[in-house]
Amino acid sequence: MAPMVWAQAVHKSYGRLEVLRGIDLEVQLKEVMCIIGPSGSGKSTFLRCINHLEKIDAGRLSVDGELVGYTEKNGKLYELPDKEVCRKRAEIGMVFQRFNLFPHMTALENVIEAPVRVKRESRASSDARARTLLARVGLGDKIDAYPNQLSGGQQQRVAIARALAMQPKLMLFDEPTSALDPELVGEVLDVMRALAEDGMTMIVVTHEMGFAREVGDSLVFMDGGVIVESGKPRDVLADPQQERTRAFLSKVL
Amino acid sequence: MTDIASGSPGPAAPAGQRPEAVKAIPVRHPWRWVSAAAVFLIAADAIYTLITAPNMDWSVVGRYLFQRLILEGVSLTLALTVVAMVIGIVLGAILAVMRISPNPVMSAVSWFYIWFFRGTPVLVQVFFWWNLAIILPRLGIGIAPNGPWLLSASTNELITPFVAAMLGLGLNEAAYMSEIVRAGIISVDQGQTEAAQALGMTRLQVMQRIVLPQAMRVIIPPTGNETISMLKTTSLAFVATVPELYTRAQQIANFNFKVVELLTVASLWYLFMTSILTIGQYYIERYFARGSQRQLPPTPFQRFRQLLFTFHAPPPGPPMMTTFPSEHR
Numbered sequence: 122m123a124p125m126v127w128a129q130a131v132h133k134s135y136g137r138l139e140v141l142r143g144i145d146l147e148v149q150l151k152e153v154m155c156i157i158g159p160s161g162s163g164k165s166t167f168l169r170c171i172n173h174l175e176k177i178d179a180g181r182l183s184v185d186g187e188l189v190g191y192t193e194k195n196g197k198l199y200e201l202p203d204k205e206v207c208r209k210r211a212e213i214g215m216v217f218q219r220f221n222l223f224p225h226m227t228a229l230e231n232v233i234e235a236p237v238r239v240k241r242e243s244r245a246s247s248d249a250r251a252r253t254l255l256a257r258v259g260l261g262d263k264i265d266a267y268p269n270q271l272s273g274g275q276q277q278r279v280a281i282a283r284a285l286a287m288q289p290k291l292m293l294f295d296e297p298t299s300a301l302d303p304e305l306v307g308e309v310l311d312v313m314r315a316l317a318e319d320g321m322t323m324i325v326v327t328h329e330m331g332f333a334r335e336v337g338d339s340l341v342f343m344d345g346g347v348i349v350e351s352g353k354p355r356d357v358l359a360d361p362q363q364e365r366t367r368a369f370l371s372k373v374l
Numbered sequence: 375m376t377d378i379a380s381g382s383p384g385p386a387a388p389a390g391q392r393p394e395a396v397k398a399i400p401v402r403h404p405w406r407w408v409s410a411a412a413v414f415l416i417a418a419d420a421i422y423t424l425i426t427a428p429n430m431d432w433s434v435v436g437r438y439l440f441q442r443l444i445l446e447g448v449s450l451t452l453a454l455t456v457v458a459m460v461i462g463i464v465l466g467a468i469l470a471v472m473r474i475s476p477n478p479v480m481s482a483v484s485w486f487y488i489w490f491f492r493g494t495p496v497l498v499q500v501f502f503w504w505n506l507a508i509i510l511p512r513l514g515i516g517i518a519p520n521g522p523w524l525l526s527a528s529t530n531e532l533i534t535p536f537v538a539a540m541l542g543l544g545l546n547e548a549a550y551m552s553e554i555v556r557a558g559i560i561s562v563d564q565g566q567t568e569a570a571q572a573l574g575m576t577r578l579q580v581m582q583r584i585v586l587p588q589a590m591r592v593i594i595p596p597t598g599n600e601t602i603s604m605l606k607t608t609s610l611a612f613v614a615t616v617p618e619l620y621t622r623a624q625q626i627a628n629f630n631f632k633v634v635e636l637l638t639v640a641s642l643w644y645l646f647m648t649s650i651l652t653i654g655q656y657y658i659e660r661y662f663a664r665g666s667q668r669q670l671p672p673t674p675f676q677r678f679r680q681l682l683f684t685f686h687a688p689p690p691g692p693p694m695m696t697t698f699p700s701e702h703r
Binding site for chain 1: 563565566568569570571572573574575576577579583584587588662664
């Protein structure tokens with residue numbers, strides 16, 4: 122069976138700045154992979170490549186056995202039309218550092234927007250599922266609140282519910298707790314932990330080493346656009362093999 | 375006090391009992407009263423001078439204010455404002471979306487349109503549409519240049535004075551509106567577009583559902599400006615012989631020589647219509663502020679009440695407005 126995410130020598134530059142300089146990795150179905158590393162190491166960029174918010178410049182990147190953003194026929198790459206890109210994005214959930222909830226919609230409207238508009242689901246069924254999801258992330262009583270009436274942790278939980286409403290096969294988390302007050306981090310991590318236990322395939326860019334150790338199946342340390350070290354979270358965190366990893370961990374642990 | 379004496383770290387006041395509300399004598403602002411009086415005196419003098427101007431015949435103003443010809447002019451002015459603004463807003467929004475489209479044909483067409491219609495005087499544009507028949511006696515669809523017509527009509531029948539004014543004002547307005555809409559679009563956080571795209575929404579859906587509703591807050595104030603400006607720009611329709619308010623006032627003045635009186639009539643009507651539009655704009659802004667402000671801005675009436683209080687004292691305790699309009703849900 123094909124891995125859920127498969128990357129081979131992925132390169133990405135912004136002008137002359139090389140952000141990704143050859144990323145190789147595999148994420149299996151139901152695996153939780155955590156990516157750590159200093160800021161500017163390319164973690165977020167790689168995550169954004171996976172749902173084609175960024176185009177890669179070289180290498181191959183596929184999700185569930187299909188190339189991201191392209192099709193390959195007779196050894197030639199063809200760019201996918203927008204419609205296809207949208208269809209594939211709809212199968213991948215993404216949670217952002219700064220939540221990016223739609224401020225002009227209530228929590229409930231945020232969650233049902235994509236199922237109704239993108240999947241053309243009926244209002245009633247998406248409404249029912251949205252209510253269940255919001256209850257599951259502990260916000261059953263906040264369905265009619267606007268984002269600016271919610272705390273950061275609550276907003277991020279709505280954002281997770283919004284992504285889950287599309288019933289994705291893969292969830293991408295881009296530093297989901299970095300913009301939160303310390304005391305609100307826990308409530309978001311709890312939701313993510315429950316999601317992992319349900320068997321969701323997840324890639325989590327994070328600075329939460331405790332979460333990586335307890336919930337992650339694998340850990341990747343990135344620096345300077347390459348993967349420096351990877352392995353079981355406990356092994357990498359307790360006994361890093363590379364000097365660079367050791368130096369980073371000594372500062373954050 | 376007893377708490378401190380007894381050494382317990384509890385709140386200063388006994389539980390369940392609020393301390394006495396602060397009753398301080400407010401800071402006095404005598405100069406506000408003095409300046410208000412001065413402004414009032416100057417305004418009163420100006421108005422008195424105008425009203426009692428020896429050669430100003432106010433009975434003429436009164437006679438013509440609700441005269442049939444003037445009322446017809448008012449309704450034409452209103453109609454022209456509405457259609458020109460509808461053309462301007464709809465076409466402007468389309469042009470703005472085209473302008474930022476990744477499709478180079480779209481953005482080039484939009485750029486050229488804005489360049490042309492913003493670069494020539496609106497008076498000339500109205501005049502051009504009105505005189506189109508001079509250079510093109512017939513309008514229609516044919517197979518090739520100079521080929522046989524499939525569908526055609528006389529330009530003079532197609533371009534009535536009202537249509538000429540409507541096209542001139544509306545197409546010109548679209549160029550300005552498109553820049554206003556574009557400013558609104560680029561004011562919306564990029565993260566909104568990314569979040570919507572990550573959910574699988576198409577460019578058009580992102581624009582319609584996510585970006586434009588948020589852009590409205592930035593778009594509405596200058597659009598109100600444009601509407602009010604349009605109300606008065608409709609007076610240029612006289613070059614297309616549309617008998618709107620200003621033209622009517624001029625025509626009447628041309629035979630009774632009461633120029634100032636009739637311009638006063640027209641101005642009173644313009645002021646009245648502008649006031650109505652201003653009030654309308656305020657409530658539209660309030661509607662689109664939902665989700666972006668914890669507390670909606672006060673209605674003019676609430677603000678007036680507040681002003682009366684603040685004039686000599688700090689604002690009264692709790693704000694008088696409601697929190698969130700559940701009626702919009």
